[in-house]
Amino acid sequence: MGFLRNARNIETKKRQYGEQYHCWHLGYRKVVGAKYFNLGSSDGTDNPSPVDDDGHGTHTSSTAAGVHVKDASLYGIGKGTARGGVPSARIAMYKVCWTDGCSDMDLLAAFDDAIADGVDLISVSIGGTSRELFEDPISIGAFHAMKKGILTSCSAGNDGPYTSTVENVAPWIMTVAATGIDRQFVTGVNLGNGKKISGIAINTFSPKKKMYPLTSGTLAANISGDSYGNASSCDSWTLSKDKVKGKIVYCLGSSGQDYTIKKLDGAGTIMALDQDTDIAYLTLIPGTYSFPKDSKMIEQYINSTKNPQAVIQKTTTVNISAPFVASFSSRGPQSINLNILKPDIAAPGLDILAGYSKLATISGDPTDKRYNVFNIISGTSMACPHAVAAAAYVKSFHPDWSPAAVKSALMTTATPMKIKEVDAELGSGSGQIDPTKAVHPGLVYDIPMTSYIRFLCKEGYNSTTIGLLVGGKRKFDCTKFKPALGTDGLNYPTMHTQLKSASSSISATFYRTVTNVGYGVSEYKSKVTSPRGLSVTVVPETLKFIRLHEKMSFKVMVKGGLMGNGTQVLSALLEWSDSKHFVRSHIVIYRPLP
Structure with a gap:
């Protein structure tokens, strides 16, 4: 996402999956331009246009710059006033990702265009395995943007909670982790014996009956035994349609069993988590994910009566303590530059309600009939536009600040995590963004660019590898630069x-x-x-x-x-x-x- 400055009115340019041209939640004339790049390989099934037929780009861009919308919700869930981080901004989209991925060529071409258009900031909710800085297209593009005074914000990756998984680690990139907010989506289940459990999911369906027949994958197994898989986990082809139809099915594990139960005309599904989670996944049919502490009780109830029953309630919200690093958010340390801490900073990325493209179903499943202008999604992709909006806010007060200065202001004024994990700053970097404090960091x-060159020399880069990163005809001889000092050299x-x-x-x-x-x-x-x-x-x-x-x-x-x-x-x-x-x-x- 980039920002074109006009006094205090800032325009945004976002490089992501593209943007639907007329999105009312983004505002009149919000999208001032859209391009697509498919210079790399494509399987031919994609729509060759910048239009957002996926929803991801609309969600991230409205998070950054959407206008105020009252009573925004996903079928009544999360209802309230929604607005982007910088509502006065305008957006131009650069669509670079397709069914078969995001090619290096398309990424670099989009960076070139965004830089040529004179943007102030770029947001990249795209990631991949870390590569050497001179081989990574996002690192290269972000370096060229930095040379022109443009800060690039990138998602840290969704491979947490494991350490050493952080992505987009170049020091000239602002690498953003995802945090949870003080709202959690819960989906309750009432059992026929009067007991209630509180699961976690985004279930948009209201029950049409007081109770439904309840069974388990084990009891609904296809007795022919012709299929491979585990019936208790409701694996594909292991269940009998006659035993599933019209019933809520309890399944061990959480591997998208709602799709299987829907195909068999089931009334809903309760999926038993192997471990606790903080992510509320959207279900394709009435469904919820039960926590381990409740799963045994459900199973015992099913096996204790001839006619077990249950009903799955529509999702509601509860208040929780925040911020905390989302479980999926990738952690450091990084493996490319061992003395640079990544991620840099954290921003909300868990269960984020934002605009969505009506060209895609809210689940992404083609059999789904639900289309909506808002959706609730989790990921560091959602955190990245929060952070770039904060950077835009700071830059609107300090238009002459360099990318490093803006990033520094956000990092040194960030709020520490209220709930701190054992991996500490490896998950959250400097902490949660605080845009208002960042305007006055002290x-x-x-x-400057020369300091990055000195850093690269210290890291062992030579004239050839630095040239691949920097571009142009100039040759960089490390012997002619003052050696970078200290452990990290930056x-x-x-x-x-x-x-x-x-x-x-x-x-x-x-x-x-x-x-x-x-x-x-x-x-x-x-x-x-x-x-x-x-x-x-x-x-x-x-x-x-x-x-x-x-x-x-x-x-x-x-x-x-x-x-x-x-x-x-x-x-x-x-x-x-x-x-x-x-x-x-x-x-x-x-x-x-x-």
């Missing part, structure tokens, strides 16, 4: 290192320079919060500025012994404050497992 960590808002082995002691030095963007005359004092076993020294401890835009440098030395007792992550916090601004930098040490 200090920023700026990074003026990054966070400080991070991965130990070489599980038996390594901790020793890292970080050199940083901050620019005063607060008040002309100001004095910032440092404060370190550090866990036992981790020593953090800041030199100097006080920074005294006499004018606006003045730069001052400091050094951070981090030392510690062996990280024992299975500890993989140690997190400290450096905070600079002049009593009005609080500039936070997370310090994260990661130890690999033996």
Whole structure:
């Protein structure tokens, strides 16, 4: 997504799955342009146009820049006033993904066009396995955007909660993790014995009866035994239609059994989760996912009576504590640049209600008859436009700030997770975005292009690989650049290192320079919060500025012994404050497992 600035009125350009031209929830004349790129391979089944026949692009773009819409909901679920992060923005779409994926060629072509159009920001809710920076089209495109003063925001990936899964890790990219908000969608089940359970799902269907016959995959098995699979899990072809028709079916596991039960004319399905989850998936028929604590009770009830019954209620909402990192959000550490912490920041990405294309069913299933202008979806794709909207808000106040300065402002003013997992900042980076605080960060960590070149030289890149990334005819000779200092060699808002082995002691030095963007005359004092076993020294401890835009440098030395007792992550916090601004930098040490 890019932003074309016009005073305080900002326009957005989004590179994603495309945009339906006339989306009332986006606003009149909101979409000012749309292009598509299919220079790469295509299987020929796609519609060769920028129109959004998938819904993903409409959802992400309306999240970033949709206008106010009262009583927005998905069939009454999540009802309220919806609006994008920057409602005054306009959007142009660059469709680069097709049935067979998103080719490097199409991605780079879209970047070229967005940059040529003079956008201010680009949002990319696309990911893939991390590659070397000079081989990754998003890394290359984002570098070229950075050279033109354009910040690129990218989704961190949906392979959590496993560590070392984060994507889009180039240091000139703002990598966004997904968090949950203080609303959860629950779908209850009333059993015939009077007991009630609270499952998790998005069920748009209201029951037409007080009770329905209830069975299980085991009891509804196809006794011919001609099919492969597990009947208790309601695998395809394992169930008898006569035993399923008109009944709610209880299935072990959560592998999309609602599709199977729908084909057999079942009335609904209860899918038993193997472990707790925070994701409310949309069901194709009346359905819910039961938590492990309730599943045994359901099974016992089914087997305790000749005529078990149940009814699945329409989804409602409950308040929960937030923010927290969504379970699916990819975690660090990254594997490309071992001393750069990724993701950078976190934003809402769990169960997000936003605009949707009426060219696609809300489930994506062609047998589904439900079409709606809103949908509820989860993913770091949904978090990315929240963050780029926050960046646009900051840039509207500071149009002359560099991409690194805007990103720094968002990172150093972010809110720590209210619910903190053991992987800590490996999941959330600097924390949850706070756009209003980011407008007045006090200090920023700026990074010019030459600093990125020095960083690349330190990382072992040479003239050829740097040339592949930077482009153009200029040859970059690392011997002619001042060596990058410190463990990471970059003026990054966070400080991070991965130990070489599980038996390594901790020793890292970080050199940083901050620019005063607060008040002309100001004095910032440092404060370190550090866990036992981790020593953090800041030199100097006080920074005294006499004018606006003045730069001052400091050094951070981090030392510690062996990280024992299975500890993989140690997190400290450096905070600079002049009593009005609080500039936070997370310090994260990661130890690999033996």
